[in-house]
Amino acid sequence: MTAPAGEDVLIRFEGVVKAFGEKRVLNGLDLDVHRGETVVVMGPSGTGKSTLLRHVIGLLRPDAGRVLVDGNDMATIRPRELRALRERMGYVFQDAALLAWMNVADNLALPLRETTDLSEREIERRVQEKLMLVHVPGSDERFPSELSGGMRKRVGLARALITDPEIVLYDEPTAGLDPEIAMSINLLMRELRERTGTTAMVVTHDIGTARTVADRIAFLEAGRVHFQAPPDEFFTSDDPRLVRFLGHQGSRA
Amino acid sequence: MIRATLDLCRDVGFQLELLGQVGLRLRSAFHRRGLIADQFFQSGLKVFHVVLFVGLFVGMIVALQTGIELSRFGQEDQIGTIVSLSMCREMGPFITAIILAATVGSALAAELGTMAVNEELTALEVMSIDKVNLLVMPRVLGLAVMCPVLAIVCDTIGILGGALISESQLGVDTTMYFDTVVEALAPVGNLLGLPKDIYTGLFKALVFGTVIGTISCAEGLRARGGAVGVGECTRRAVRNSIIATIIANYFLTWAFFG
Numbered sequence: 294m295t296a297p298a299g300e301d302v303l304i305r306f307e308g309v310v311k312a313f314g315e316k317r318v319l320n321g322l323d324l325d326v327h328r329g330e331t332v333v334v335m336g337p338s339g340t341g342k343s344t345l346l347r348h349v350i351g352l353l354r355p356d357a358g359r360v361l362v363d364g365n366d367m368a369t370i371r372p373r374e375l376r377a378l379r380e381r382m383g384y385v386f387q388d389a390a391l392l393a394w395m396n397v398a399d400n401l402a403l404p405l406r407e408t409t410d411l412s413e414r415e416i417e418r419r420v421q422e423k424l425m426l427v428h429v430p431g432s433d434e435r436f437p438s439e440l441s442g443g444m445r446k447r448v449g450l451a452r453a454l455i456t457d458p459e460i461v462l463y464d465e466p467t468a469g470l471d472p473e474i475a476m477s478i479n480l481l482m483r484e485l486r487e488r489t490g491t492t493a494m495v496v497t498h499d500i501g502t503a504r505t506v507a508d509r510i511a512f513l514e515a516g517r518v519h520f521q522a523p524p525d526e527f528f529t530s531d532d533p534r535l536v537r538f539l540g541h542q543g544s545r546a
Numbered sequence: 547m548i549r550a551t552l553d554l555c556r557d558v559g560f561q562l563e564l565l566g567q568v569g570l571r572l573r574s575a576f577h578r579r580g581l582i583a584d585q586f587f588q589s590g591l592k593v594f595h596v597v598l599f600v601g602l603f604v605g606m607i608v609a610l611q612t613g614i615e616l617s618r619f620g621q622e623d624q625i626g627t628i629v630s631l632s633m634c635r636e637m638g639p640f641i642t643a644i645i646l647a648a649t650v651g652s653a654l655a656a657e658l659g660t661m662a663v664n665e666e667l668t669a670l671e672v673m674s675i676d677k678v679n680l681l682v683m684p685r686v687l688g689l690a691v692m693c694p695v696l697a698i699v700c701d702t703i704g705i706l707g708g709a710l711i712s713e714s715q716l717g718v719d720t721t722m723y724f725d726t727v728v729e730a731l732a733p734v735g736n737l738l739g740l741p742k743d744i745y746t747g748l749f750k751a752l753v754f755g756t757v758i759g760t761i762s763c764a765e766g767l768r769a770r771g772g773a774v775g776v777g778e779c780t781r782r783a784v785r786n787s788i789i790a791t792i793i794a795n796y797f798l799t800w801a802f803f804g
Contacts, residue, residue, distance in 0.1 A: 350672050352668065379672055379673070379674045386669060388664065390664060390666050390668065392666050393661075393664075393666070403673070404673040404674075407673070407674075407680070408674050408675065
């Protein structure tokens with residue numbers, strides 16, 4: 294089932310409500326993500342940031358309201374259409390979620406082998422291309438357990454990009470990394486957006502990530518978008534809740 | 547009580563649905579031959595020595611226990627009949643199934659459970675990759691095929707263990723022992739002229755392997771909550787596999803011999 298979502302709006306949340314048991318995580322959330330835009334979602338823990346991403350890729354369905362991705366209502370989309378839509382998206386997991394029993398090359402090649410008819414030669418070419426893109430060439434034969442945290446994130450990012458998705462969803466892409474590695478991931482995300490022009494949603498607690506990659510930052514509070522603005526405006530806002538969340542880091546924008 | 551019954555129905559329903567999905571994906575078995583071959587190794591060769599060891603001692607125990615009683619009636623020359631029928635009909639398939647549930651089944655559940663809690667299964671889902679085809683079908687097929695193969699090994703080594711005890715402790719000549727073994731296993735059934743006691747045992751083993759594979763994978767797929775969740779799903783996999791194997795054993799025995 295499809296519905297109009299505005300010409301350049303690729304992802305739209307309309308009054309989305311989601312509860313887990315007694316806890317209402319999303320509470321009438323509205324948010325638009327435009328084609329080619331990178332929207333960073335910030336907010337305190339437990340405000341439903343990751344839940345938001347999982348609605349976009351169809352892992353969760355809203356209890357009320359609608360999530361539209363390129364006009365497709367994710368609550369009523371048919372399995373075949375959902376598969377086709379997911380092939381247009383990449384999802385970067387917080388801990389990369391690489392398959393531990395496969396080496397890096399096989400991890401990257403897996404989506405292509407399973408969902409396309411590409412030749413092994415073409416798959417190999419794409420794997421090498423993406424490993425170059427995320428700056429981890431020559432790690433094809435290594436297993437995830439042999440990689441550092443930063444390299445695992447990069448490989449996870451390369452896997453998300455292997456099908457050349459239109460939409461990339463990042464779930465805490467720099468969580469658990471030291472500031473230097475985190476900044477290298479941030480710069481990589483920005484570089485990828487500039488080179489590929491993908492639409493992206495980034496869930497993060499990392500202010501550095503928001504400053505580096507965002508076109509717009511949405512701040513979630515109590516399951517709704519409390520405030521949203523471009524980075525400059527966001528980090529200089531005098532909204533009391535935002536000031537409390539950002540602490541002294543907000544004033545450095 | 548009502549809740550426990552509903553939970554049980556839900557669990558069994560999920561396992562049956564998973565088994566059905568595995569059945570539908572068997573046509574892609576050739577495409578998955580590499581993964582299936584690996585499962586043959588995991589489910590077969592890695593536990594081969596355990597089956598040999600346990601099978602030998604089970605055969606020796608059956609021979610000793612029954613031989614002592616038979617010798618009181620001067621019937622110890624029938625020991626080969628009892629050991630061979632016990633091993634082929636019951637002990638071989640059942641002991642093999644228990645070994646596989648405890649070793650391979652637990653490992654399967656822990657492996658898939660770890661993948662579940664590490665979001666690897668979610669990653670497969672968002673990449674539109676069929677996890678049943680990639681992960682479950684090869685594992686269930688591996689166990690379903692290797693359980694009968696290992697049961698043959700267990701039957702054979704158990705009968706040899708019985709021979710050892712018959713000769714050394716019951717004074718039954720080895721030639722006579724094996725004559726009674728062949729005589730006991732000779733009667734053919736309705737299937738391709740094969741000895742009934744052998745093919746029914748192998749069929750049981752096939753069912754046991756399928757049951758253990760399905761239950762272990764089902765428990766692994768539904769693991770939640772970190773290391774504790776993986777431990778819990780492994781415990782449930784072994785427990786439920788053994789219970790389901792015993793229940794299946796009863797109904798298969800009833801169907802074949804009742």
